[in-house]
Amino acid sequence: MDNSKIGHHISEQFNKELEDIRNKVLNMGGLVERQLELAVSAFMTSNIEIAELVIKQDNQIDAMEMDIDLECTQILALRQPAAFDLRLIITVVRIISELEIIGDLSERIAKMAIRVSDVEGKVDQYYELQHMADLVKEMLHGALDSFARMNIEEVASIIVRDENVDREYDSILRQLITHMMEDPRNITRTLNVLWTVRAMERIGDHACYICTHLIYMVKGEDVRHLSQTELEKKVKDQLLT
Amino acid sequence: MDNSKIGHHISEQFNKELEDIRNKVLNMGGLVERQLELAVSAFMTSNIEIAELVIKQDNQIDAMEMDIDLECTQILALRQPAAFDLRLIITVVRIISELEIIGDLSERIAKMAIRVSDVEGKVDQYYELQHMADLVKEMLHGALDSFARMNIEEVASIIVRDENVDREYDSILRQLITHMMEDPRNITRTLNVLWTVRAMERIGDHACYICTHLIYMVKGEDVRHLSQTELEKKVKDQLLT
Numbered sequence: 001m002d003n004s005k006i007g008h009h010i011s012e013q014f015n016k017e018l019e020d021i022r023n024k025v026l027n028m029g030g031l032v033e034r035q036l037e038l039a040v041s042a043f044m045t046s047n048i049e050i051a052e053l054v055i056k057q058d059n060q061i062d063a064m065e066m067d068i069d070l071e072c073t074q075i076l077a078l079r080q081p082a083a084f085d086l087r088l089i090i091t092v093v094r095i096i097s098e099l100e101i102i103g104d105l106s107e108r109i110a111k112m113a114i115r116v117s118d119v120e121g122k123v124d125q126y127y128e129l130q131h132m133a134d135l136v137k138e139m140l141h142g143a144l145d146s147f148a149r150m151n152i153e154e155v156a157s158i159i160v161r162d163e164n165v166d167r168e169y170d171s172i173l174r175q176l177i178t179h180m181m182e183d184p185r186n187i188t189r190t191l192n193v194l195w196t197v198r199a200m201e202r203i204g205d206h207a208c209y210i211c212t213h214l215i216y217m218v219k220g221e222d223v224r225h226l227s228q229t230e231l232e233k234k235v236k237d238q239l240l241t
Numbered sequence: 242m243d244n245s246k247i248g249h250h251i252s253e254q255f256n257k258e259l260e261d262i263r264n265k266v267l268n269m270g271g272l273v274e275r276q277l278e279l280a281v282s283a284f285m286t287s288n289i290e291i292a293e294l295v296i297k298q299d300n301q302i303d304a305m306e307m308d309i310d311l312e313c314t315q316i317l318a319l320r321q322p323a324a325f326d327l328r329l330i331i332t333v334v335r336i337i338s339e340l341e342i343i344g345d346l347s348e349r350i351a352k353m354a355i356r357v358s359d360v361e362g363k364v365d366q367y368y369e370l371q372h373m374a375d376l377v378k379e380m381l382h383g384a385l386d387s388f389a390r391m392n393i394e395e396v397a398s399i400i401v402r403d404e405n406v407d408r409e410y411d412s413i414l415r416q417l418i419t420h421m422m423e424d425p426r427n428i429t430r431t432l433n434v435l436w437t438v439r440a441m442e443r444i445g446d447h448a449c450y451i452c453t454h455l456i457y458m459v460k461g462e463d464v465r466h467l468s469q470t471e472l473e474k475k476v477k478d479q480l481l482t
Contacts, residue, residue, distance in 0.1 A: 225303035
């Protein structure tokens with residue numbers, strides 16, 4: 001399955017519309033990836049200017065979501081798509097909703113960057129935080145890449161990686177609790193770090209949701225509510241690829 | 242605007258399908274309301290059995306979401322709805338996704354109820370917690386009621402109430418931080434209370450999202466990304482009613 005799927009319509013205009021939507025989703029995805037990158041960087045370097053830029057740019061993501069959503073609704077009304085085309089449109093609506101949430105979570109990280117920046121010194125967990133951030137960025141990038149290629153060969157490895165994210169999250173959480181216990185004056189600041197780590201963990205989840213939407217698009221199978229284990233088994237059994 | 246909107250089709254079968262979807266959404270909404278009620282009650286009374294019931298029942302909600310989703314996709318493919326019918330189907334898909342998330346958040350509250358139950362004594366903030374829980378339950382009920390009547394007269398008052406929820410949340414959060422500072426041995430337990438309060442706050446947000454989806458259904462206007470203030474102004478200016 002590749003994006004030549006899009007170019008098979010008798011109507012040249014419909015081909016163009018689907019190609020246009022695909023490009024818009026990829027643009028939106030690119031912006032969301034940059035926002036996440038900037039938010040994490042603002043947090044790590046206590047850079048308020050970058051954090052404020054992320055917050056300011058979030059409404060661009062919202063506008064993109066509304067624009068693509070409207071275009072999808074118009075296609076549903078006017079083109080009355082069926083089979084793969086219908087699943088493509090439904091998948092796009094779902095993916096842009098995940099991207100919008102990832103954008104909001106990046107904005108949240110940027111807000112925490114500002115709150116944390118006014119206190120001197122770094123939090124001990126920055127190394128682990130950077131590692132976790134790199135993991136979720138890779139997951140998001142992989143999910144968007146799979147959408148670009150309309151191919152689900154890589155989604156299994158992305159979904160599996162979420163386990164590492166959850167492990168990192170638990171480990172950082174334990175460290176943060178210890179940190180708070182050692183010195184209760186750290187509590188307010190550490191809670192802001194905790195919200196940041198939680199936001200990253202949720203971004204990993206939403207990258208996985210994008211993958212399950214892609215499985216629906218390609219295979220027509222709704223795998224959203226399978227457990228991680230069931231999903232992995234399904235993917236490994238080659239039922240999906 | 243009322244649900245007679247549904248019964249205007251020449252095809253008797255299509256009328257039935259839309260009515261069927263409406264009833265299924267209301268059933269799903271009813272179950273989600275009960276799950277939230279039970280989860281809060283389990284938390285307040287440290288009742289592990291009720292908490293376990295909530296966790297066990299969550300997959301019913303997931304199954305309902307998938308079932309309704311499939312029915313909506315079939316209607317899109319076979320009936321090719323337009324205008325209000327199309328917005329109704331799109332709105333249903335969005336509402337059941339919000340309901341599924343509220344179900345997950347209720348499950349999260351139930352899990353926290355179990356974690357907190359093994360420690361003796363109650364958390365000081367139970368009175369405020371109960372009040373906040375009542376507020377979000379009312380919001381969810383109001384949103385589902387508006388969907389049942391296909392009427393957006395009440396949505397403004399629901400959206401406005403989310404400000405109270407946010408205020409309660411901030412107030413409880415401050416108390417919890419004080420509690421942790423006073424005795425660091427409370428930190429782990431208090432964090433579990435904090436996750437619960439956070440889940441309730443998010444349920445309030447998702448009840449508001451249901452309201453904005455209803456505005457889209459009735460008015461065809463995408464108001465998701467308006468700020469609280471803009472949305473209230475719009476509602477007060479009678480643009481929406």
